[in-house]
Every structure is written in structure tokens, then in C-alpha cells.
Amino acid sequence: GAVVSQHPSWVICKSGTSVKIECRSLDFQATTMFWYRQFPKQSLMLMATSNEGSKATYEQGVEKDKFLINHASLTLSTLTVTSAHPEDSSFYICSARPPDPTYNSPLHFGNGTRLTVT
């Protein structure tokens, strides 16, 4: 089945530094990937849509200059949290859907990246 892989699974960084999270579709090509964020005891919230070869689109309230998204290939999207602060500590999850002309196939999710900013 379709596999989406994220790396790293957890990261601890100091306030003010930047952190890059990778999301790969291992057995299919994904022109679009979605990035979510999840705070403790809350549901997943969509942050942005990553589009291969073009700019990402961000949800309202998500700072595009803080959360840099690059989708340079059909199997890799990266999310860079720039100048991280403790309030950016969260669980970041990416997802992608295998090619399907009906767009009916399910979205598959990575196992998430736990970011802790100290």
C-alpha cells in the first residue's frame, strides 16, 4: 500500500534555531502534499498545501515566512520551521494521496514529527 515517510520522528531544538522536517512518498508520486499540526489533546489542523514546482498555499493564520515549504520533487516535501519558539512545539504530520483521476483514494499520513523547542 501507499507509504508516506517522515523524518525525523522527533526533534528538540533551541529557541531561535530552524528545523527542517522531510516528508516522502515512498511508492508513489505526489504532486500535492498536505501539512498538519496537532497540539496536545487537540485534533489535526491543516497548515498548508504543498505543490510540486509551485508555491505552497497556507491556511489562514499560518505564517508562510515562518513555516517554509519546499516541494522540489514528486516524492519529497520539506517543512522548515524558522526561528522556532516554544509555542511552535507541536506534532507535525504530512500526508499525500496516490495518483487517482477520481481523487477518491484515501489520504495517507506520515508518522509525524514531534518538535520540542526549548
Place this chain on the structure above:
Amino acid sequence: DAKTTQPPSMDCAEGRAANLPCNHSTISGNEYVYWYRQIHSQGPQYIIHGLKNNETNEMASLIITEDRKSSTLILPHATLRDTAVYYCIVRVSISGNTPLVFGKGTRLSVIA
């Protein structure tokens, strides 16, 4: 996308069937019902989806009422590893490669 309503939590005895309800009374004709679950500190896992017919796979069964206003996810023999938050999501597929919008889900606790 239409909204869904799920009970916040449920308990189920190990080995028994877990029946998780979902109300989607405003669902439109071209919206599919998707079920995912999230085990603690992991990404969501796809379980099953359907449009109007009942569906079954190796993980679960999905029963959709005839009027499509509600559905039930059935885990036939729940185990401790099925303890998770279960999300019922409705989505229009023909709208393109769109994301899923997650609600609060149902926290299922399987008890030994």
C-alpha cells in the same frame, strides 16, 4: 465539506465488537465517508471509506444508512491495540486533490 458528529468517547470490552457511530445529516450526494484512527503519538491511519454501499475490509466494516445521514464503523473483535481516536470525515472527491478536515473524533478505549 459537511460536518460530522461523533461521541467524544466510548469503551469496549476486549474481544467484543466496537460500534462507532457518526452522524453526517447534511451530507451531499457526492460526498464519501472516510474513517481514520490515530493511535497515540502516531499519524492517522486509514481504515475504510464508502459512498452509499456498506463496505468491509480486513480492518473493519462500514455501515451507511440508506438515507446516508449516518454511518457506523464496526471493529468486529476489538483488541487492546485498537485503543485510539477514531475520526469520521466526509469529503467530496470530485473537488480535486483536497485535504481532509478533522473533527474531534471518538476516543475508543478497549478494556481487558
